[in-house]
Amino acid sequence: MAELLSPELPEKLCRITGIGQSEVGRPSTKTPLQLTLDAALQAIADAGLTLADIDGVSNYPPKSSEGGGISPVSVGEAMWALGIDAKWVGSSTHEGPGHMGAIFAAVMAVATGLCRHVLVFRSVAQAQARLQSRESTLLAGSRSRVEGNNAWTVPFHAISPANMWALYAQAYFDKYGAGPEQLGWVAVSGRRHAALNPNAIYRQPITIEDYLASRVISTPLRLYDCDTHIDGATALVISHRDCAHDQPNPPIHIEAMGMALGGLGQGIHLGDFTRIPGADRAGEMLWSRTGLKPADVDNAQIYDGFSILTLLWLEAMQLTGRGEATAFVEGGTRIALDGQLPMNTGGGQLSAGRFHGYGHTHEACLQLWGRGGERQVAGARLSAVCNGGYGYGALLLRRD
Amino acid sequence: MSEPAQGPARKLPLIEPETAWFWQSGADGRLRIQRCEACGHWQHPPLTTCLKCHGRTLSPQAVSGRGAVKTFTVNAQTWVAGMTEPFVFAAIELDEQAELYVFSNVLAPPDEVRAGLRVAVSFEAHEDVWIPLFRPVAGEADHG
Numbered sequence: 001m002a003e004l005l006s007p008e009l010p011e012k013l014c015r016i017t018g019i020g021q022s023e024v025g026r027p028s029t030k031t032p033l034q035l036t037l038d039a040a041l042q043a044i045a046d047a048g049l050t051l052a053d054i055d056g057v058s059n060y061p062p063k064s065s066e067g068g069g070i071s072p073v074s075v076g077e078a079m080w081a082l083g084i085d086a087k088w089v090g091s092s093t094h095e096g097p098g099h100m101g102a103i104f105a106a107v108m109a110v111a112t113g114l115c116r117h118v119l120v121f122r123s124v125a126q127a128q129a130r131l132q133s134r135e136s137t138l139l140a141g142s143r144s145r146v147e148g149n150n151a152w153t154v155p156f157h158a159i160s161p162a163n164m165w166a167l168y169a170q171a172y173f174d175k176y177g178a179g180p181e182q183l184g185w186v187a188v189s190g191r192r193h194a195a196l197n198p199n200a201i202y203r204q205p206i207t208i209e210d211y212l213a214s215r216v217i218s219t220p221l222r223l224y225d226c227d228t229h230i231d232g233a234t235a236l237v238i239s240h241r242d243c244a245h246d247q248p249n250p251p252i253h254i255e256a257m258g259m260a261l262g263g264l265g266q267g268i269h270l271g272d273f274t275r276i277p278g279a280d281r282a283g284e285m286l287w288s289r290t291g292l293k294p295a296d297v298d299n300a301q302i303y304d305g306f307s308i309l310t311l312l313w314l315e316a317m318q319l320t321g322r323g324e325a326t327a328f329v330e331g332g333t334r335i336a337l338d339g340q341l342p343m344n345t346g347g348g349q350l351s352a353g354r355f356h357g358y359g360h361t362h363e364a365c366l367q368l369w370g371r372g373g374e375r376q377v378a379g380a381r382l383s384a385v386c387n388g389g390y391g392y393g394a395l396l397l398r399r400d
Numbered sequence: 401m402s403e404p405a406q407g408p409a410r411k412l413p414l415i416e417p418e419t420a421w422f423w424q425s426g427a428d429g430r431l432r433i434q435r436c437e438a439c440g441h442w443q444h445p446p447l448t449t450c451l452k453c454h455g456r457t458l459s460p461q462a463v464s465g466r467g468a469v470k471t472f473t474v475n476a477q478t479w480v481a482g483m484t485e486p487f488v489f490a491a492i493e494l495d496e497q498a499e500l501y502v503f504s505n506v507l508a509p510p511d512e513v514r515a516g517l518r519v520a521v522s523f524e525a526h527e528d529v530w531i532p533l534f535r536p537v538a539g540e541a542d543h544g
Binding site for chain 2: 149156216219267
């Protein structure tokens with residue numbers, strides 16, 4: 001166990017008590033604020049709470065007028081639209097532990113006793129934004145030159161994160177003798193599960209042959225290796241354990257959390273491109289905060305912004321050995337709903353859309369609450385959730 | 401040393417005080433990388449302190465311009481108008497130090513590129529910047 005400054009880890013004081021997700025469209029006919037309200041009201045009701053019970057609001061990332069719909073709703077807008085009287089609002093930046101920053105901020109607000117129930121949400125409107133402009137957001141806008149860390153890639157025509165993660169995929173293939181015949185199973189398996197998820201975007205099953213025949217985007221990544229832009233909102237309620245006794249859902253324990261920044265956001269690529277040091281550290285931090293072990297996990301919601309990230313995260317979370325993730329996913333049986341480690345049981349971002357990890361957290365809670373319907377993992381009790389490419393977050397969620 | 405542009409127009413880097421020297425280094429055909437004057441550590445992209453010793457005296461030093469492809473990808477997606485031909489985007493590991501990477505394009509037919517390919521820098525001039533690109537070096541043994 002990690003050395004602690006105080007005897008109780010903050011996440012142990014927290015419970016997830018409710019979840020919500022709007023309809024997911026590509027594009028949606030609803031405005032981003034309407035989608036946010038849908039998800040938030042659903043989560044609050046799911047937690048057995050009223051608006052008056054919510055005293056904190058947290059989201060990721062701060063509202064952005066650029067970036068193609070990446071954050072169309074601010075935490076303040078949501079608070080006022082809902083009529084929540086919050087003591088504290090927090091908006092987690094693109095830096096730090098990335099997507100999960102809003103969850104970690106909520107944990108800190110609750111664990112300190114500042115808030116009893118925090119609403120966390122993530123809203124995206126990237127599909128609507130693309131209707132206006134199909135150009136990469138790095139090239140949109142009036143600036144004629146690229147600045148900051150984008151200067152290390154964009155002048156070399158590496159417009160998309162797909163180009164960068166393709167470098168990692170190629171290095172991983174070279175080192176471990178892997179190839180698209182293995183990597184493709186991340187997409188194929190996810191699609192199988194998405195067929196059972198009414199809120200997924202792509203629900204038509206694909207075979208590994210379909211995957212291999214699909215369009216190459218940037219070698220070795222193909223179309224199916226890249227997640228899809230969506231319009232939608234996902235929300236959850238994080239409550240103090242002392243306020244989580246009479247809720248409709250059995251409280252989900254945040255058994256452990258892990259986080260790291262890493263250097264990729266500053267263009268610092270350490271190592272040999274076959275692992276992500278920051279993700280590794282987030283995984284190590286998580287496992288240092290619990291007596292449970294990777295073998296105890298019975299369902300895994302692993303970031304799949306690009307499928308190569310899924311392999312790197314499986315290894316970072318120590319759910320497979322180093323270099324063994326491709327063999328693990330190959331064939332799709334070990335990661336199937338009835339497999340050794342059901343993975344991305346709602347289809348992940350590859351099929352259910354780019355929620356920047358919040359879809360994964362939502363799906364984990366659904367599974368732990370036995371609400372997975374046709375895609376329910378039998379006896380789901382312990383879920384590993386992780387996300388991020390440039391900032392890293394991981395959760396171990398446990399149902400009693 | 402300057403080469404004609406390929407494909408769509410390059411989106412050029414803003415000239416910022418901390419990095420102007422890097423983008424203008426190619427004016428004399430030499431690639432320069434930030435080096436710590438205290439411990440000799442090379443680092444890229446440039447930072448305010450040395451990642452190794454936290455020293456704050458750093459300066460651009462010329463490197464040989466030679467290295468090897470650490471990993472690469474061949475882009476096939478038309479992200480912007482005019483991007484119709486496949487191009488190679490790579491992490492080049494410079495000879496001066498292990499894990500000292502510069503991201504760039506490799507100016508070679510994509511099917512001739514592989515990890516370990518020996519390359520040397522070749523600058524492409526645009527307005528007030530010199531973009532460092534890399535070409536295969538004939539006759540040198542590949543790494544690994």
